[in-house]
């Protein structure tokens with residue numbers, strides 16, 4: 001018996017990286033998983049992500065574990081596409097218990113994205129995929145979870161949403177992630193009376209392909225050992241984050257809502 005037997009989870013941005021790890025973990029707990037991504041083969045972009053794959057897609061990996069999953073290609077920054085994605089999940093399984101609104105990330109180089117040099121198109125893109133994408137997903141699942149009088153929503157901020165970077169880079173991303181965190185507190189207030197929890201995670205530096213090959217090299221002082229800034233003296237793994245997602249999506253967190261947990265090993269930014 002898995003803790004999430006009978007439950008249906010939607011994980012956005014699950015083609016690679018952290019989202020893939022959340023999808024695999026929730027599937028391992030017995031949930032049926034809607035694996036969503038703007039590109040379900042996004043792992044092909046980075047060697048490290050490609051090498052981590054044990055099958056040709058996250059869906060295939062879950063099926064190989066004996067789980068049930070569907071893949072849905074969807075841009076979370078497009079509200080009509082998000083509604084269609086959630087409609088597809090409902091058509092397939094008739095319920096939706098868990099949303100992990102993970103799709104997002106930064107774009108551009110930290111050194112080019114300080115607060116006074118934000119390119120409008122890049123700002124639009126990053127706020128769209130992170131903040132708007134999260135809101136559109138919550139808009140779509142909210143009525144369903146209210147009717148079920150059950151639901152667990154996990155939103156994804158970042159340590160960049162808790163405090164600014166030392167060099168001021170990635171200001172667009174930090175602002176979008178701070179907004180997600182505060183939006184989650186509003187979600188919790190609205191949805192609490194329906195028995196729905198909404199919590200947020202704020203990962204630190206987690207070793208995904210994108211972070212290791214684009215973000216760190218594009219930062220000022222990118223060649224410095226980042227683990228020196230972390231109390232636990234190591235960078236995070238996708239599993240470190242998946243464990244906290246397990247907490248927020250199972251009964252372990254039934255009386256916890258509107259909270260944020262930093263998963264950063266005790267990082268000083």
Ligand SMILES: NC(=O)c1ccc[n+]([C@@H]2O[C@H](COP(=O)([O-])OP(=O)(O)OC[C@H]3O[C@@H](n4cnc5c(N)ncnc54)[C@H](O)[C@@H]3O)[C@@H](O)[C@H]2O)c1
Nearest residue numbers: 013015017018038042075076103104105158203205206208
């Ligand atoms: N890795 C870290 O250190 C770190 C730290 C803090 C927060 N985060 C957050 O965790 C989440 C996952 O990060 P990651 O490192 O795994 O990123 P990643 O870039 O490896 O994976 C993100 C996935 O989201 C998908 N995606 C991008 N835009 C999308 C869109 N508009 N619609 C649907 N899917 C889209 C991508 O195709 C990709 O598969 C992001 O929200 C990121 O901001 C990551």
